[in-house]
Structure formats: C-alpha cells, structure tokens
Amino acid sequence: MRIREFLPSDYDAVRALWKRCDLTLSLSDEREEVERMLRRNPGTCLVAEEDGAVIGAVMGGWDGRRGFVHHLAVEPGRRRRGVGRALMAELERRFRDMGVVKITFFIERRNRGVTEFYRKLGYEMRDDIRPMSKTLREGP
Ligand SMILES: CC(C)(COP(=O)(O)OP(=O)(O)OC[C@H]1O[C@@H](n2cnc3c(N)ncnc32)[C@H](O)[C@@H]1OP(=O)(O)O)[C@@H](O)C(=O)NCCC(=O)NCCS
Known part of the structure; x- marks a missing residue:
C-alpha cells in the first residue's frame, strides 16, 4: 500500500469508493468541484493505492x-x-510542514464508529461547538 497525491484522474475511482463507503455526496462532490479542491490544496488531498487500485x-x-x-x-x-x-x-x-496550527472537521452523526477511530488518533470530540451553514449555490 502506498499513499500518494489525489490526482484529477483519480476522480471516478474515488467517487466510486465514497459511494461504497456510503458517504453523503453533494454538489461539492461533483467532478468540477473536486478538481477545484485539488487545485487549491495541492499536496493535502491523498489516496491510498494497493495493486493499482484506490483503497482509501x-x-x-x-x-x-x-x-x-x-x-x-x-x-x-x-x-x-x-x-x-x-x-x-x-x-x-x-x-504540520505547512504550519497549520489545528485540524478541525465535522462528522455526520450517522457515522458512529468513526468517532472511536478519531479518538484513537488523538482527536477530541467538541461539545462546545455547534456547526452552522448556509448554502450559497444550489446543485444543477
Ligand atoms: C473510519 C475509517 C476511515 C477507518 O479506516 P480504517 O483503515 O479501518 O482504520 P485503521 O485500521 O487505520 O484504524 C485505526 C484505529 O482505529 C480503530 N478503528 C477503526 N475503525 C473503527 C471503528 N469503526 N470503531 C472503533 N474503532 C475503530 C482501529 O481498531 C485502530 O485501532 P488500533 O490502532 O488501536 O488498532 C473507515 O472505517 C471508513 O472508511 N468508514 C466509512 C467512511 C466514513 O464514515 N468516513 C468518515 C467521514 S467523517
């Protein structure tokens, strides 16, 4: 298994993986949106590959x-x-190499086992924060 950068050409394989993993997909997961994410974040979007297949x-x-x-x-x-x-x-x-001070993210409540996984990696659950959002652009 090796970890390498997530390339635009990986999109179809990664999208299929997301579906097999039952992730909630939205407009932000369409090809153009993901390609923009990859352009804006070179080096921090990654895939795990084994025998030529994307497994993570x-x-x-x-x-x-x-x-x-x-x-x-x-x-x-x-x-x-x-x-x-x-x-x-x-x-x-x-x-860390880029100078990032802290990592933050959201976990959907339905992804239950995931919190235990992240705890093992040293992440803390925050009870003092409530996520808020506003949609600026609707899907096609
Ligand atoms: C969460 C996920 C990425 C974990 O991947 P993984 O390759 O199985 O995790 P690892 O093997 O590296 O596990 C690391 C540690 O977490 C533990 N762990 C992993 N999944 C766990 C779970 N569901 N419940 C409890 N512990 C778990 C492992 O036992 C391991 O512990 P150890 O180091 O003490 O042995 C994977 O289960 C997944 O893709 N889930 C579905 C998608 C998802 O919900 N993603 C999160 C979106 S926010």
Whole structure:
C-alpha cells in the first residue's frame, strides 16, 4: 500500500469508493468541484493505492487558519489494517510542514464508529461547538 497525491484522474475511482463507503455526496462532490479542491490544496488531498487500485482517500484543505478534513474513506474490505491511520498520519505530517496550527472537521452523526477511530488518533470530540451553514449555490 502506498499513499500518494489525489490526482484529477483519480476522480471516478474515488467517487466510486465514497459511494461504497456510503458517504453523503453533494454538489461539492461533483467532478468540477473536486478538481477545484485539488487545485487549491495541492499536496493535502491523498489516496491510498494497493495493486493499482484506490483503497482509501482523504481531502485536506487549509484556509490559512485551520486544516480541514473531508471524506476520509477506506474500502470496506480493507478496513482495520491501518490504512485510515496512515492516510491521516500523512495528512497531519503535510499540514504540520505547512504550519497549520489545528485540524478541525465535522462528522455526520450517522457515522458512529468513526468517532472511536478519531479518538484513537488523538482527536477530541467538541461539545462546545455547534456547526452552522448556509448554502450559497444550489446543485444543477
Ligand atoms: C473510519 C475509517 C476511515 C477507518 O479506516 P480504517 O483503515 O479501518 O482504520 P485503521 O485500521 O487505520 O484504524 C485505526 C484505529 O482505529 C480503530 N478503528 C477503526 N475503525 C473503527 C471503528 N469503526 N470503531 C472503533 N474503532 C475503530 C482501529 O481498531 C485502530 O485501532 P488500533 O490502532 O488501536 O488498532 C473507515 O472505517 C471508513 O472508511 N468508514 C466509512 C467512511 C466514513 O464514515 N468516513 C468518515 C467521514 S467523517
């Protein structure tokens, strides 16, 4: 297994992985939107590859203040072998090298086991924050 940069040519494989992992997909996950994410965040969007197949992916983005994590996913048949941990370790290493102070992200409540995974990686659950959002652009 090796970890490398998520390239625009990986889009179809990663989208198929997201679907197999039952992630909630939105307008932000369409090809053009993901390509913009990759252009704006060179080096912090990653895939895990094994025998030429994408078995994991994560998108990291830095807004200049916080490092954000989106859509960490590992192939259902390849879980509990350290792939998720390796993807996050590489992302953290790259964020640290860029000078990122803190990593923040959201977990959908329906993704229950994920909080335990992140706890093992040293992340803390925040009870003092409520996420808010406003949609600026609707899908086609
Ligand atoms: C969460 C996810 C990425 C973990 O990937 P993974 O490759 O199986 O994780 P790892 O094997 O690196 O596990 C690292 C540690 O977390 C633990 N862990 C992993 N998944 C866990 C779970 N569901 N419940 C409890 N612990 C878990 C492992 O046992 C391991 O612990 P250890 O180091 O003490 O042995 C994977 O389950 C996944 O893709 N889930 C569906 C997609 C999803 O919900 N993504 C998050 C969107 S916010």
